[in-house]
Amino acid sequence: MALTTAGVALIVLLSVLPMLRLAQEIVAPGGQFSTAAITAGLASPATWTATWHSLVVGLGGAALAVAIGTIVALVVTLTDIRGRGAFVLLYVMPLMIAPQVTALAWLQVFGPASPLLKLLGMAPPIGTRNPLYSPEGIILLLGLQYGPLVFLMVRAGLRKLPRELVEAARAGGAGWFTVLRTIVLPLMTPSIVAAAALAFVSCVGNFGIPAFLGIPANYLVLPTLIYQRLAGGGPAVLSDVAFLSVLIGAIAMAGIVAQDLISRRRDYRISTTSLPAEPYPLGRWRVPVQGLLWLFVVIVLALPLTGLILTSLVPGYGIPLGPDTATLANYQFVLFEHSGARRAFFNSFTLSIAAAVFAVFVAVPLGYIVAWGKQWWVRAFNLAVELPYALPGVVLAIAALLMFLRPIPLTGIHIYNTVWIILYAYLARFLVLALRPTVSGFHQVDRALEEAAQIAGAGLFRRLRTVIFPLVAPAAMAGGLLIFMTALSELTVSALLWSSGSETIGVVMFSFEQGGDSAYAAAMSAITVAITFTLMLGANLFAHLLPNGVLPWRD
Amino acid sequence: MAGLTMQNVTKAFGNFQAVSDVSLEVKDGEFLAVLGPSGCGKTTMLRIVAGFENVTSGSVRIGNETVLGSGVNVPPERRRVGIVFQNYALWPHMTVAENVGYALKVAKVDRVSRDKRIADALALVDLTGFGDRRPANLSGGQRQRVALARCLVSTPSLVLFDEPLANLDVHLRAAMEDEFARFHERTGTTIVYITHDQAEAMALADRIAVMDHGRLAQIAPPRELYREPANEMVASFISQGIVLPAAVLTAEDAGHARVEVLGQQLVARCRPGERPRGNARLCCRSDDIELVASGGDGIEGTIGRAVYKGGSARVEFSATAAPDLAIHFEQRDPVTVSAGDKVSIRIASGWVIPAEGAAAR
Numbered sequence: 001m002a003l004t005t006a007g008v009a010l011i012v013l014l015s016v017l018p019m020l021r022l023a024q025e026i027v028a029p030g031g032q033f034s035t036a037a038i039t040a041g042l043a044s045p046a047t048w049t050a051t052w053h054s055l056v057v058g059l060g061g062a063a064l065a066v067a068i069g070t071i072v073a074l075v076v077t078l079t080d081i082r083g084r085g086a087f088v089l090l091y092v093m094p095l096m097i098a099p100q101v102t103a104l105a106w107l108q109v110f111g112p113a114s115p116l117l118k119l120l121g122m123a124p125p126i127g128t129r130n131p132l133y134s135p136e137g138i139i140l141l142l143g144l145q146y147g148p149l150v151f152l153m154v155r156a157g158l159r160k161l162p163r164e165l166v167e168a169a170r171a172g173g174a175g176w177f178t179v180l181r182t183i184v185l186p187l188m189t190p191s192i193v194a195a196a197a198l199a200f201v202s203c204v205g206n207f208g209i210p211a212f213l214g215i216p217a218n219y220l221v222l223p224t225l226i227y228q229r230l231a232g233g234g235p236a237v238l239s240d241v242a243f244l245s246v247l248i249g250a251i252a253m254a255g256i257v258a259q260d261l262i263s264r265r266r267d268y269r270i271s272t273t274s275l276p277a278e279p280y281p282l283g284r285w286r287v288p289v290q291g292l293l294w295l296f297v298v299i300v301l302a303l304p305l306t307g308l309i310l311t312s313l314v315p316g317y318g319i320p321l322g323p324d325t326a327t328l329a330n331y332q333f334v335l336f337e338h339s340g341a342r343r344a345f346f347n348s349f350t351l352s353i354a355a356a357v358f359a360v361f362v363a364v365p366l367g368y369i370v371a372w373g374k375q376w377w378v379r380a381f382n383l384a385v386e387l388p389y390a391l392p393g394v395v396l397a398i399a400a401l402l403m404f405l406r407p408i409p410l411t412g413i414h415i416y417n418t419v420w421i422i423l424y425a426y427l428a429r430f431l432v433l434a435l436r437p438t439v440s441g442f443h444q445v446d447r448a449l450e451e452a453a454q455i456a457g458a459g460l461f462r463r464l465r466t467v468i469f470p471l472v473a474p475a476a477m478a479g480g481l482l483i484f485m486t487a488l489s490e491l492t493v494s495a496l497l498w499s500s501g502s503e504t505i506g507v508v509m510f511s512f513e514q515g516g517d518s519a520y521a522a523a524m525s526a527i528t529v530a531i532t533f534t535l536m537l538g539a540n541l542f543a544h545l546l547p548n549g550v551l552p553w554r555d
Numbered sequence: 556m557a558g559l560t561m562q563n564v565t566k567a568f569g570n571f572q573a574v575s576d577v578s579l580e581v582k583d584g585e586f587l588a589v590l591g592p593s594g595c596g597k598t599t600m601l602r603i604v605a606g607f608e609n610v611t612s613g614s615v616r617i618g619n620e621t622v623l624g625s626g627v628n629v630p631p632e633r634r635r636v637g638i639v640f641q642n643y644a645l646w647p648h649m650t651v652a653e654n655v656g657y658a659l660k661v662a663k664v665d666r667v668s669r670d671k672r673i674a675d676a677l678a679l680v681d682l683t684g685f686g687d688r689r690p691a692n693l694s695g696g697q698r699q700r701v702a703l704a705r706c707l708v709s710t711p712s713l714v715l716f717d718e719p720l721a722n723l724d725v726h727l728r729a730a731m732e733d734e735f736a737r738f739h740e741r742t743g744t745t746i747v748y749i750t751h752d753q754a755e756a757m758a759l760a761d762r763i764a765v766m767d768h769g770r771l772a773q774i775a776p777p778r779e780l781y782r783e784p785a786n787e788m789v790a791s792f793i794s795q796g797i798v799l800p801a802a803v804l805t806a807e808d809a810g811h812a813r814v815e816v817l818g819q820q821l822v823a824r825c826r827p828g829e830r831p832r833g834n835a836r837l838c839c840r841s842d843d844i845e846l847v848a849s850g851g852d853g854i855e856g857t858i859g860r861a862v863y864k865g866g867s868a869r870v871e872f873s874a875t876a877a878p879d880l881a882i883h884f885e886q887r888d889p890v891t892v893s894a895g896d897k898v899s900i901r902i903a904s905g906w907v908i909p910a911e912g913a914a915a916r
Contacts, residue, residue, distance in 0.1 A: 164644030167607055168702075170631040171638045172658030172709065182657070186648045278607060 003460060007369050008381070010362065014428040015384045018399035025242040025402050041243035050225040050244070053214075054204050054251060057138045057221055061203035064143025066196045069150025070188075072293070074180070076151075077158040080279040081290050088555040089536070090297045095148040096532050096553065098489035100208030100506060101308070101525040102145050104513060107132055107212065108307035108522060115310035115321040116303075133217040138210050142203045144300050149202065150195040152552055157191030158184070163277040176280055190263045197259030201252045205392025207492040208506075212513060222248040223394045227495055235405055238398070245398040249391045256390070305529065312522035330523035334508075341524065343501065344508040347419060351504065352487035355426040356480035359434035363476045364469050366435055371442030372450075385435055388428045393492030400425045400497060419502035425493045430486060434479030437550040441475030444547050474545040481539055489528040557618025557712035558583040558745060559604065564613035566599055566769075573599040575769035577613075581713075586739050586746045587774075588760035590753060592792070596769035597749045601715050604747065605638055606631035617713055632661075637706030637714040641721050643698045645690035651677070651701050652686035658709040676704040679738070696727045703738065716748040720755060732758055753793060757781075765789050781840075783824070783906055790838035790908055797844075797882055801837035803907060806830050816902055817854045817874050825907035832910065839905035841869075844884035846892070846900055853899030856882075858892045868892075872900060 026037055041047050072091065076084060094102060109116055111130035117123035131137060161184065169179045185192075207223040214224055226241045226248075233240075282289055313326040334341040369375075370382050388396045404421050407414040415421045445468070453467045491506030498507045505524060512521040536553055543554050559581040566574040574596045581587045589597045602608040604615060606622065606629060614624025617636070622629040645654050652673050659669045677683050680700035690698055699719060706714055716735075720728045736759055739746055750756050756763045757777040764774040765788075772792075773785040784790035791798050804820070805813040807829040814823045816837050823837055847853035856878075859871040868890040872882045884900065892898060 162642070162644065163607075164640045164642060165646055167605070167631065168638060168640065168644040168646075168705070169657065169661075170607075171605060171634075171636055171711075172661060172705070173632045173635075174657070174661045175630075175632055178661055182661075183646060187646070 003365055003464075004369060004373075004375075007366050010366075011381060011384050014424075014431060015388050018396060018403055018428065019387065021403045022242060022246060022395065022399040025239060026246050029239055037239050037243045041240065041247070046220070046225060047244065047247070050220050050222045051247065051251070053135070053219060054221040054223075054248065056135060057142060057210065058200050058204035058251070058255075060135075060139035061142025061146065061206075062196055062200035064139060065146040065150050065199040065203070066192060068143060068147035069152075069195065069199075070154050070192055072147070072296070073151045073154035073158060074184075075289060075293065077155050078180075078184070078277065078280050079282050079286070079289065081282065081286060081293065083290070085555045087293060087297065089540075089553050090301055091151065092148045092553040093301055093533070093536070094145055095152075096485055096536060097529055098208060098491060098506060099141075099145055099206050100212055100491045100510060100513075101489060101529060102304065103132075103141055103209045103212035104509070104518070104521055104525050105304035105308035106137075106141055108311040108518065109304055113311075113518070114307065115314055116307050118320050119310070132213050134213070135217075135219055137213045138219070138221075141209050141213065142206060145206070145209065146199045146202050147300075150192075150199055153195035153198070154188060154191050156549065157188050159276050161187060161277060163275050166277040193259050193262050197255045200255040201390065201392075204248060204251050204255070205394070205492075207393060207495065211491070211495070211510065215514075222251075223392060223492065226394050226398070230496055235401075238401060238405065242398055242402060245392075245395045249395040252390070252392055308522050308529070309526055311518055312526045314519050316519070330519045331527070334520050334523050335527075338508075338520070340503055340511075341508050341520070344503040344505045344524075347422075347502060348488050348490075348505040351419065351423055351426055352484045354423055355430055355487050356434070356484040358427055359431050359483050360473075360476045360480040362431065363434040363438040363479060364472055365464060366431075367438035367442050367472065367476070368464065368468065370435065371439045372447060385432050389430065389432045393429060394496060396425055396429050397493045397496040400428070400493075417499040417502075422494050422497050422502060422504065425497055426483075426487050426490070429493060430483045433482045433486060434476055437475040437479040437482075437547065438472055440547045440550065441472035445471045474542065475547055475550055478539065478542075478546050478550045481535060485532050485535055488531065489525075558585070559713055559747065560616040561600075561604070562614045562616075562624070564600070564603060564615065565611045566596075566603060566608060567611045572769050574603065574610075577766075577769075577771045579764055579771060579774055581745055581747060584743045584745055586748065586759060586761045588748045588750055588756035588763045589766060590750055590756045590763050591766035591772075593751055595766040597751075597766050598717060599769075600766070601638075601717055601747065601749050604713070605636055605715055606634050635709070635712045637709065637711035639699070639702045639706055639714070639716045639719045641718040643690070643702045643722075645698055645701055645705075647690055649690075650686065651682070651688050651690065651693070654690065654701060655686075655705045655708050657705065662709065672708055676708040679707065679741075680704045680734070695723050696731060699723065699731060700734070703734075707738075707742070707744075711744070713745045713747065716746065716750075718749055718751065720750070720752070728755070735759055765792065767792070783826075784838055785909060786911075787836055787838075787908060790836070790906075794840065795883075796838045796840060798908070799837045799839065799880060799882070799902075799905075800877075801835045801905075801907065802833045803829060803831050803835045812907060814905075814907060816905070817876050817880075819854050819902060821902055821904065823905040823907050826909045829907055829909070835910070836908040837902075837905040838908055839902055841884045843904045844872075844882065844900055844902055846884075846886060846898060849899075851899060851901075853901040855897070855899050858894055858896040858898060860894055861886070861890060861892050863890060872898070 027033060029037055076087065107130055108114055110132055112124050112126045112128045114123055165183060166179055169183045174182065205223065210221045210224050211227065214220060222244055226244050229237050229241050310321055312330050314321050315325055315327045315329065319325060336342065370378060400421055404416045450463055450467055453463045489505050491510060494504040494507050495510060498504060505528060509521045509524045539551055540554055543551055562578050564574055564577045565572060577600065589600065591597045599608060603610055609628060610623060615622050617634060621627050622634050655676050656669050656673045659672060673686065677686060680703050682697065682700055682704065690701065693701065720731055723731060732755060748759060760777060762774060762776050763780050765772040767788045773780060773789045780789065780793055784793060784796065787798050790796040799816050801814045801816045803812050803814050807825050807827055810824055811822050812825045812829050813820060814837055854874050856872050856874040859873050861868045861870045867885045867887045870884055870886050870892055872884065874880060874882065886892060
């Protein structure tokens with residue numbers, strides 16, 4: 001009982017309260033019912049332009065991600081290509097890299113200052129516009145960023161496809177492409193639709209890519225519009241941006257609802273314990289197909305990362321990179337000399353570790369409620385945990401601002417403009433990343449283990465500590481690791497919540513890039529990418545302790 | 556219609572031989588059951604015939620066409636075999652009619668004759684009028700009949716059944732057994748039927764192939780399999796046969812020979828050419844064993860357990876001379892024995908298991 005109460009109280013604090021506060025700001029600012037905020041928001045042409053832009057890049061990015069992710073998933077899962085594990089690890093990597101790092105890296109590939117193009121002697125003349133500063137560029141990068149997300153979901157669906165359904169069709173005379181068209185793809189529509197919805201929500205909520213590519217082109221989407229308004233107007237415009245953030249939240253919700261409606265009509269419920277289908281032998285096509293896949297990985301991962309690293313070694317803007325000009329000075333500068341950057345590394349590490357540790361410990365009792373609870377409200381409870389992460393990050397950031405703009409009632413504690421408000425937002429937003437693997441860990445544990453402890457006389461907290469925590473700890477810790485990696489170079493939330501002294505890596509990276517110091521931004525990005533990749537590989541060593549699918553990059 | 560010939564088929568997964576040097580021939584129109592404990596390689600064999608598995612060595616012929624072997628491997632979609640899977644494998648995104656008509660659609664049969672053949676196939680399995688339903692809305696037995704109709708509609712040369720009744724309850728099983736038997740009678744299709752259920756195999760098949768650890772232990776009509784098992788594995792596997800050490804005392808004469816088992820002499824059935832030997836094995840059935848009235852001559856021993864089955868009891872007996880041999884028999888009502896009783900039994904008849912390596916008939 002105490003556990004349930006504490007769990008519910010925590011979720012109310014982290015999810016329900018901020019959402020309610022945001023809703024109140026829209027319909028009843030200052031306690032009085034009023035539609036003024038809505039009318040004002042709807043009257044502004046900037047709102048409509050940004051909404052339109054959000055829809056364009058959201059739908060375009062999602063469509064591209066679905067096309068790429070589905071094709072790659074089909075090839076990787078259904079054919080007999082070799083080196084699958086390594087391919088999946090590398091292909092899923094962009095998902096673990098912060099979007100603004102992706103954007104920065106791609107910007108270094110093209111454009112007049114590109115060290116890569118300079119090395120090849122193909123750089124356009126100085127003054128040429130980088131072709132990525134455009135809606136097409138945003139769509140391209142969103143598609144590449146979230147293609148792996150679609151890939152993972154479609155691949156999971158394909159792995160559950162029972163081989164008999166494929167074999168029955170082949171025995172009926174259907175060749176492989178007919179089977180693909182008439183059996184595999186129709187059966188995969190639920191996975192593909194769900195993946196499309198998730199990709200859409202991620203694309204419209206994305207801040208890093210449209211911030212790096214769209215702001216220079218003056219192509220604003222809702223999250224970047226909110227950022228610009230808030231950066232220019234401060235707390236005075238909170239009401240306006242609250243409306244915008246609800247708008248972006250509503251668009252995201254529309255995507256989720258549409259997915260729900262579509263998949264309800266196509267509920268196939270494939271439930272069998274059968275083996276997955278035999279891989280299709282590509283024969284003499286295998287080597288070329290493998291070659292194409294690896295070329296694809298090189299283009300989406302190695303190429304931008306090379307651009308990023310080369311830029312981080314450049315001594316100054318426009319200077320050609322060579323063995324004698326290459327320098328580590330940029331790294332030295334961001335790590336030791338620039339006080340803001342140094343502080344950002346410290347802040348981001350502390351924030352990510354704090355959020356991860358907190359989430360691991362909270363996820364176990366919360367997972368207990370979600371996985372084993374029989375109460376009628378468990379579904380709603382789970383939804384409440386999902387919400388701050390499912391909705392675009394700006395929504396939560398604005399809600400947190402509204403909540404803490406004034407001192408917390410009764411205590412007088414004021415966390416606005418401190419690092420604590422960022423920590424609060426991280427806890428609220430990323431908790432679900434630890435909860436999901438923990439819940440799947442719970443599903444793998446035989447409940448009789450807990451019941452045996454109960455029979456032996458152990459109370460709930462003793463059972464949690466001595467029996468349940470040790471059993472689900474690996475999964476919860478893997479979730480904590482995901483949180484650490486996500487929060488470390490996070491930008492969306494901290495861009496709106498930071499203040500002098502509480503900068504994060506993402507924020508400083510962003511301001512370097514906006515100030516034209518791409519080399520510093522690249523050096524910071526390269527450091528976070530290196531940390532991320534090291535953690536991914538390190539976590540693989542413990543993968544055997546974890547339920548399947550907890551580490552998304554592990555095949 | 557076409558027969559099936561497998562020659563020296565071996566399938567190895569790494570060091571494990573799932574199917575090991577299997578040769579068999581299924582005649583045109585024959586109903587062959589492949590019977591064996593789980594993991595004996597029977598499903599792998601079926602998948603080789605269907606074309607879903609390649610072989611390590613050996614060849615497969617369907618009708619007059621070599622579909623596998625000597626550099627040929629015809630893909631499943633061109634083998635013209637039908638399959639009925641254990642889990643039915645109906646496509647959930649298609650209606651019953653779409654499921655049944657799938658092969659015709661793939662073969663680009665025109666709509667009118669397609670609809671007619673779908674209707675015919677559904678009528679054959681008593682599902683007329685179910686065409687517009689979804690598989691999810693059917694019962695287990697109905698799903699199995701849809702699967703049957705689906706594989707019939709393209710008139711395959713050979714139909715493979717992969718434990719089709721394993722997921723059904725007992726009553727439905729009996730009904731479906733009848734259905735399969737009638738279907739075979741009506742269509743005369745060559746059938747290879749995988750099962751681990753002996754009663755099912757006996758009831759349906761013209762011949763039964765018993766598999767054990769990837770090898771073909773024996774292939775024979777049901778009655779012969781029961782009465783004249785070729786080796787110890789088949790003897791003990793079929794109907795829980797009792798295998799006892801024996802000595803053949805006389806040479807075969809008109810299919811019989813005198814043998815000695817546990818000190819008792821009897822005349823048992825045997826293969827032509829059976830000769831006196833010491834290390835023989837006798838297979839007898841519980842029906843062949845009877846209780847000897849007290850004081851009579853017989854094999855002495857103790858009753859281990861008597862389990863009443865309704866009308867009779869299954870009695871487990873251990874002989875004093877060889878307490879480790881598992882012997883059991885039936886006693887009809889009134890059941891007079893109970894655990895611990897000292898009794899004597901007599902073996903009335905049996906089958907001398909042919910010597911290892913003796914030429915099969």
